[in-house]
Amino acid sequence: MYIYLKGINVSKKNLKFDSRIVHVGNKIDETSSTVTPLHLTSTFKQKRFESTEQFVYARTGNPTLAALEESLANLEGADHAYGFSSGMAAMTAIFLMYKPTDHILISRNVYGGVFRLVTRVLNDTGVEYDFIDTSDLNCVKKSIKKNTKHIHLESPSNPLLELADIEAISRIAKENNCVLSVDNTFMSPYGQQPLKLGADIVMHSTTKFLGGHSDLIGGALMLNGDQINSKIQLIQNTAGSLQSSFDAWLLLRSIKTLTVRVERQFRNSLIIAEWLEKQKNITKVIYPGLSSHPQHSLACKQQLDPNNKPVFGSMISFELTQKKDINKFAKNLNLLTLAESLGGIKSLISCPYSMTHASVPVKEKQRLGISKNLLRLSIGIEDPDDIISEIDFAINHC
Ligand code: PLP
Numbered sequence: 001m002y003i004y005l006k007g008i009n010v011s012k013k014n015l016k017f018d019s020r021i022v023h024v025g026n027k028i029d030e031t032s033s034t035v036t037p038l039h040l041t042s043t044f045k046q047k048r049f050e051s052t053e054q055f056v057y058a059r060t061g062n063p064t065l066a067a068l069e070e071s072l073a074n075l076e077g078a079d080h081a082y083g084f085s086s087g088m089a090a091m092t093a094i095f096l097m098y099k100p101t102d103h104i105l106i107s108r109n110v111y112g113g114v115f116r117l118v119t120r121v122l123n124d125t126g127v128e129y130d131f132i133d134t135s136d137l138n139c140v141k142k143s144i145k146k147n148t149k150h151i152h153l154e155s156p157s158n159p160l161l162e163l164a165d166i167e168a169i170s171r172i173a174k175e176n177n178c179v180l181s182v183d184n185t186f187m188s189p190y191g192q193q194p195l196k197l198g199a200d201i202v203m204h205s206t207t208k209f210l211g212g213h214s215d216l217i218g219g220a221l222m223l224n225g226d227q228i229n230s231k232i233q234l235i236q237n238t239a240g241s242l243q244s245s246f247d248a249w250l251l252l253r254s255i256k257t258l259t260v261r262v263e264r265q266f267r268n269s270l271i272i273a274e275w276l277e278k279q280k281n282i283t284k285v286i287y288p289g290l291s292s293h294p295q296h297s298l299a300c301k302q303q304l305d306p307n308n309k310p311v312f313g314s315m316i317s318f319e320l321t322q323k324k325d326i327n328k329f330a331k332n333l334n335l336l337t338l339a340e341s342l343g344g345i346k347s348l349i350s351c352p353y354s355m356t357h358a359s360v361p362v363k364e365k366q367r368l369g370i371s372k373n374l375l376r377l378s379i380g381i382e383d384p385d386d387i388i389s390e391i392d393f394a395i396n397h398c
Pocket residue numbers: 086087088089111113154158183185186204205206207217218219341
């Protein structure tokens with residue numbers, strides 16, 4: 001993995017983040033294409049019956065996916081990376097590492113799909129689990145049982161943007177021989193590097209910031225450690241849940257512009273969150289970049305860009321007063337599209353209560369603070385003044 005730069009051979013690993021995202025996983029092959037080609041084939045010609053070739057059958061691996069996985073490993077500074085057909089397929093691969101009576105701890109306000117996977121699928125396999133408040137280190141310590149094998153964090157969490165202290169929890173995990181995984185979807189590798197903070201596995205819904213254009217579905221696991229690696233490699237291949245070549249190729253293209261996209265998205269979000277906080281008909285604004293966020297100082301410590309500057313993401317949750325009608329509010333929006341998902345260049349708005357977290361029981365939503373009037377913004381790269389004018393108009397006409 002070497003690149004010829006200004007006449008010297010430099011290991012790509014020594015380049016800075018913004019150079020690596022463009023060049024790693026983008027080898028110029030024998031056809032001299034400057035972009036990794038899209039390999040659409042299900043099988044590969046072998047030279048002999050006892051095959052030793054790298055690529056045999058496309059469910060086991062293909063050159064476009066291999067290039068993507070090199071790029072994914074680079075993004076999080078991982079030894080190994082695996083591309084999956086979705087974020088949920090990547091999550092499933094993590095849980096498939098465990099057997100009945102093993103116990104897993106999970107952040108209490110994870111993405112609704114992960115909640116459903118745990119309570120309706122994992123539940124029937126005999127793997128034990130507890131959803132806990134991972135923003136409280138004592139709660140994490142107290143929840144560990146003799147059979148606890150794994151801790152899974154989502155930080156910031158969806159949609160309440162609750163943070164977990166990854167470095168402190170990685171110490172607790174190591175002391176108790178537990179594997180630590182972190183869903184880093186909300187920050188992207190540009191804004192948070194969980195492996196550097198001691199995690200063993202980083203998970204992404206690449207559908208979001210890494211894809212960045214709301215045009216693909218994908219998932220990724222980036223990890224260190226030979227034992228975990230051989231398990232995940234076996235699961236990805238055997239369960240047949242790997243990323244398709246076409247989506248791998250789209251994702252490779254998107255990763256090259258990660259910095260330029262998210263820098264703008266993060267900057268816009270701070271401007272919009274600060275404005276929202278001053279509005280009369282809004283009862284709360286949740287954004288880790290605001291000093292009013294209860295874990296703002298933890299965000300400044302662990303959410304760092306490649307130059308070690310604190311960054312806060314582009315997800316904002318806010319609650320309209322009960323007297324406002326959220327459907328009327330949404331009718332007056334044009335730039336903000338009412339849609340599930342997040343992380344793309346186009347701004348989106350959703351209502352977690354009835355959309356992403358529809359599968360979470362009402363009582364649980366009430367306990368967590370996911371009310372009917374809580375709205376979640378995913379800020380894109382549009383001019384923030386236009387988004388602000390639109391929200392201002394919508395608040396005054398609902
Ligand atoms: N993790 C988080 C934080 C998410 O927001 C999502 C989807 O919204 C997922 C995981 C699941 O990813 P996918 O939709 O790519 O399966």
